[in-house]
Amino acid sequence: MTLKRIIIAATLTLSLAAAAFAEEPSKAPAPGAAPAMSAPAAPGAPAAATATNAVQSPDPASAATPTKQKRELKANKAITISMFAVIIAITMGVVVWAAKQTKTASDFYAAGGGITGTQNGWAIAGDYMSAASFLGISGLISLYGYDGFMYSVGWLVAYITVLLIVAEPCRNAGKYTLGDILSFRTSPKPVRAFAAISTVAVSTFYLTAQMVGAGKLMALLVGIPYKTSIIGVGILMVGYVVFGGMVATTWVQIIKAGLLMSGAALLSVLVMAKAGFNPIGFFSTIVASPDIQDHVSKLVLKEGVIMSGIDAGQRFLEPGLYLKNPLDQISLGMALVLGTAGMPHILMRFFTVPTAQAARKSVIIAMFIIGGFYVLTTLLGFGAAIHLTPQGITSVDPGGNMATLMLAQQMGADIAPVLGDLFLAFLCAVAFATILAVVSGLVLAASAAIAHDIYVNVIKDGHADQHEQVLAARIREPPGRRALAVLAQVQHGRRHLRPGGRHHRLHRTGDGLPQHDLPESGSCRRQEGRGRPGEEAGGTSGRCYSQREGHQGSRQGKGRRNAGRHLHDGTGEAALHAEKPGHRLHPAGLPGRHLRLPRLPEPALGRDVRRGLRPPEHRLGHGQGRRALIALSQTADKKAGEVFLPGLFAMHACQADDVDPALKTQK
């Protein structure tokens, strides 16, 4: 349970930290925005500069039409809030459902490796398409035309790096976190610590931006105060992550990606319908729009270029309105292309699929979704520029972030006024879901780094060197077992029972004594299938197992089930037997023979277990191998099934099927 507490604490801390950070920028633009209307653009922080730049242009325009200046985008509160409620209810339903599925640490961090390639593809897309893409990019396009579009290209191209360089090695070497991959062949402790710190740092910054987005969106749309909405989002995301883990997060992402795509597609169809489904005509309208021409004239006037009419309209489709310095563009491109491949919540998604093939497939699916989305975004951005005019957009939000939402309202209202409100409410809810989903993905990644890397492997793990890792690998824990290994460290003081895996064999031989140890369990596994040698070395055996699945025919998605089955082979029964410290152990198939295992001194290593009742765990070193074994023996909590933590899954799995009746009655 300690691990759960750590995760809860980490999640809370992160959300609080993000909320605290998020407070800052809310104040900065607020006083800045009003005076900026008249003040000349003063170079300052990039964000402020963007805001002032954008604000400048509507200045004279709003002077001409003063009514426009105070325009606000107001959603119909009743409809919007009920939409929000529906989205929250759906996602919460998913969380409740997922909480029932989530029993082990592997489930918690990596959905037990049971996510299919297609599902993961949607989830990656969901993770990636943040509010920045949905609202920000289309806003940029609506204000700066071509540069906004060019901006969005990098977001997709980045996935080539992810696909070719990162995805498969990630899945093969990683377990739950970035630290797992990096410490695969290096000195685990410092590398893990730094990987975890980097993950937390990246997540925190990303999180802050998302939280600010959530707060502003809510404040702007439904009038929920900034602070309240940030706290609300924080609570929701903690709920998703703590109770649902990776399974819930994945499904929240999938739902959100689906909603986002359908929203964007619907809006694009409406926009294109107005243009008579003629793309060329659509772009001609942009060039010919007097409002856009006017807007561009003012943008280029700042650089001392005088331009008007069709030329200015055409200029909207040419580069250089937003990213003026060549180095800006190149630096942005590098950040996008290389940065994406390092985002912890994206990398983490590759730990959820059973095979390298599934990882590959998921990236490709994600690429099509993301690419399609950005192509649609272009239509939305240009559509907003045509139908709302850049002046209208900046009068609501100088950064243009409300362009999509305004467009939704306008397009809907053109059909029927109620439809406008409804459509706006729908897109608001989608944007909200987007933020929630991205935020929970980030929080999950960060809490995995804290709990798994820092706590389990750095603080609690002395020295898991390569040798021990190989040993651990040879036991080849399926995900469930691996989970136990994680918990084992947490339940440090409670090691005294015999490693459960042994029971399996005990049961067969019936002599009540452990009859096999590591080598056998290794060979046992080998009968079932072969893993790849590379994986064997890294303590990633659970993955090996499913990797093999993939090789012998792409039965993706069965990894989880197989893992579960495997669990029964070796460890499940054990888990069932394990009781609380000092409780009696009842070896399978030997009713009446109760063994009480002594609590052994920790350094009793290297003894032969067969000589006594000494748990084989003590024969191993301090590393993962030992932990894995210890783990098998722990798993004690009777209430286990209710919580997500380790062992408990094993119990559950055993209860579900193939458990020896003798074992069951014993319970």
Place this chain on the structure above:
Amino acid sequence: MAEKKYDWSAIARNPKFVELHHRKRAFLFGWWAFSCVYYFLLPIGAAYTPALFKVKVIGVLNFGYVFALSQFFVSWGIALYYAHIANKDFDRLTRELIDELHI
């Protein structure tokens, strides 16, 4: 503890492994480099050859726009091609290697 030892250096010398490793590396880094170069042509081109980007290709659409749009299709193309090659060649080679090593 009769642990199964893998002779890593033997595996590393195995011609099948060498071939797999070489082909994978050449393919992955080659296409990655290509996609990077192709992508960076966009910001660099937009910054340093604005005249080229202004050339109208279809109606009011200029070369820059078409080029940016082509990035999407090139990316999808690379992705599909990689999936094709990986499923056809790399996975097969990996399977053969594993069978040969009896692991």
